Amino acid sequence: MLLSRDTFPKTIADVAALDELLCRPSQALIDDLNKVDGDIMILGVAGKMGPTLAGLAKAAAPERRIIGVARFSDPSVRDWLHARGVETINCDLLDEAAVNALPKSPNVIFMAGRKFGAEGDLALTWAMNAHVPAIVAQAFRQSRIVAFSTGCVYPFVPVDGRGSDESMAPNPPGEYAQSCVGRERMFEYFSRKFATPGRLFRLNYAIDMRYGVLYDIASKVWQGQPIDVSLGHANFIWQGDASSQALRCLAHCETPTSPINVSGPDILAVRDLAAQFGALFGRQPEIVGKEEPTAWLTDTSQAVGLFGRPIVDTKQLIAWTADWVARAMPNLGKPTKYEVRDGRY
Template sequence: MLLTRDTLPETIADTEALDELLCRPTQALIDDLARVDGDIMILGVAGKMGPTLAGLAKAACPGRRVIGVARFSEPGAEDWLQARGIETIHCDLLDENALRALPQAPNVIFMAGRKFGAEGDLALTWAMNAHVPALVAQAFCRSRIVTFSTGCVYPFVNVDGKGADESVAPDPPGEYAQSCVGRERMFEYFSKKYSTPGKLFRLNYAIDMRYGVLHDIATKVLQGKPIDVSLGHVNFIWQGDASSQALRCLAHCEVPTSPINVSGHEILAVRDLAAKFGRLLGRAPVILGTEQPTAWLTNTSQATKLFGLPVVDTDRLIQWTADWVARAMPSLNKPTKYEVRDGRY
């Protein structure tokens, strides 16, 4: 079954149903992948979003090789991928020899990086977010490369505007976000040097029932914990929609590589989201702080023009999340830290 607005369920029963929904392709994804030839390799596949993207790629083009590369240090991810027909390769991307031994794939999705705990070992953060991209960009200079980045590369913008578009120069606070600018610059440099087509996929907050901005807010509402609204506005996107757009970017790669903002098209107030969860969960939100006039927000007009609006809209995401949290369904216990303003993660 293809994913359309008409096929969305009212509730997501369990993790198996969630995985199936996240990995269900749209016709638009199938059509865009048909425009690019060859295998798809996903570097850093074992993170929060990688398995979804790999499963979605395989579902959209079942006759093609989809190869997932990671250290696979946490149990479960490799078995999950292999059960869906995705090949797996163990590789530490900091090992240049191991990296160069990987098979050449015409299509590469680069998802490796370090965020949480970044402040605890800044040298490792820079190595993963800037050195590894330089190695990958050279090892796969003949491939199309879609590079996962973040909206955190932008400076804060006024919450009354439309968000930062791709013309806004990166100027973020904190070494984590600065290292992400380094990641982009490495891919940009080698894209120019080797004429490697690419896209810099600046993602703001993918939503999965087990984690994400909405999961964080809903959980705090349910538990009566204070919700800090000093960074009071966000935008976000269903993880399935984000994964689909990343794969569709393979059909829109350019030389030199260029950025594209990916998130929901709405700018939403954290206070309003908390109030909606309060009504759905029967709990009064506990609000802390006062909204600041700026936040990390992106303008997704370019992505909307290329891909259309996300299939899953904000209201449905809120309803799904409230239902999931109310039933005490599984959580990854990985807060997004969306409320952090100084860039220290």
Template sequence: MLLTRDHLPETIPDIAALDELLCRPSQALIDDLCKVDGDIMVLGVAGKMGPTLAGLAKAAAPDRRVIGVARFSDGSVKDWLQARGVETINCDLLDEAAIKALPKIQNIIFMAGRKFGAEGDLSLTWAMNSHVPAMVAQAFAGSRIVAFSTGCVYPFVPVSGQGADEDLAPNPPGEYAQSCVGRERMFEYFSRRHSTPGRLFRLNYAIDMRYGVLHDIASKVLQSKPIDVSLGHVNFIWQGDASSQALRCLAHCDTPTSPINVSGHEILAVRDLAAKFGQRLGIAPVIIGKEEPTAWLTNTSQAVSLFGLPVVDTEQLIRWTADWVSRSMPSLGKPTKYEVRDGRY
């Protein structure tokens, strides 16, 4: 079954159903991949989004090789991928020789990076987020490269506006986000040097039932924990839509590479989201703090013009998330830290 607005379930009963939904392609994704020749390799496939993005790629292009590359410290991820027809290669991306030994696949989705715990070892954060991209960009100079980045490369912008667009120069607080600017600059430099087509995929807050801004807010409402609204506005996107747009970017690469903002098209108030969860869960949210006039927000007009609106809208995500947390379903235990304003993760 193709992913369409008319075929979204009322509830997501379990992780197996969640995985199936995240790996369900739209016709638009299938059509865009038909415009692109060659197989697909996902570098850093073992993170939060990587497995289902690779599974989605295989479902959308079953006749092509889809290869997932990671250290695979958790062997169950490799088993999950292989069960869905995704080939796997063990590789430490900090090892330049290992990168050079990888097969020269025509389409690269680069997802490797370090965020959580970034402040604990800043040299490793910079190595993963800037040094590894430089090595990958040189090793795959003849490929298309869609490189995951973050909306955190932007400075804070007024919540009364439409969010930062791709023309706004990066100028973020904190070394994590600064290292992500470094990642982009490495891909940009080698794209210019080698005429490598690509896209810098500036993603703001992918939503899965097991993690994300909505999971964080809903869980705090359910547990009557205080919700700080000082960073009071966010935008976010269903993880399946984000994965689909990343893969569709392969058909919309620029030479040299260029940024594209990916998130929901709405700017949403944390206070309002908490209230909606409170209504659904029957618990009054505990709000602390006062909304600041600025936040990390992106303008996704370019993505909407290329891909249309996300298939899964905000109200559907709220319904699914409230149902998921109310049943005490699994969490990845990785808060987004969306409320952080100093860039320290």
């Protein structure tokens, strides 16, 4: 079944139903993948988004090899991928020889990186976020490379504007975001050196029922915990839409590689989102702090021009999230830390 607004379930029953929905392709994704030839390799496939992105790729292009690469410290992820027809290769991406030995897929989605706990071992954060990209960019110099990045490479911008567009120079606070600039610069340098086509996929806050800005806000409202609005505005996108746009970027690579902002097109106030969850739960949100005039926000006009608006809109995401939280369904235990202003994660 193709993903469309007409096929949305009223409620997402469980994790299996969530995975199925995240792996359901749109016709637009199928059409864009038909514009590029060859297998698709996903480096760093075992993270939050990787498995369902791989499953989505296989559902959209069932005749192709989809290869997921990671260390697979959790073997259940590998089993999940195999059940959906995705091949796997165990590889430590810090091992240059091992990366060079990987099959040279013509299409690469690079998802490896380190965020949570970044401040605890900054040397490892820089190695994963800047050194590994240099290894990969050289090993896959003849491939198309869509490299996941983050909107956190931008400085804070006024909340009453449109957000940062791709022409704005990176200038972020905190070493995590600085290391992400390093990631981009490595892909940019080697793309120029080897004429490697690519895209730098600057993603802001993917939403899954088990984590994300909406889950964080909804769970605090449900539990009666205070909600800090000092970083009071955000934009975000359904994880399935984000995965689809990443795969569709393979048909829209540029030489040299160039950035593209990916998120929801609307800038939303945390206070308003809390109020909407409060109305659904019949509970009064506890708001603390005061909105600052700036936040990490991106202008997604370029992505909307290429891909259209995300299929799943904010109203649907709020309804699904409220239902999920109220039923005490599983979560990943990984807060987005969207309220952090100093870049220390």
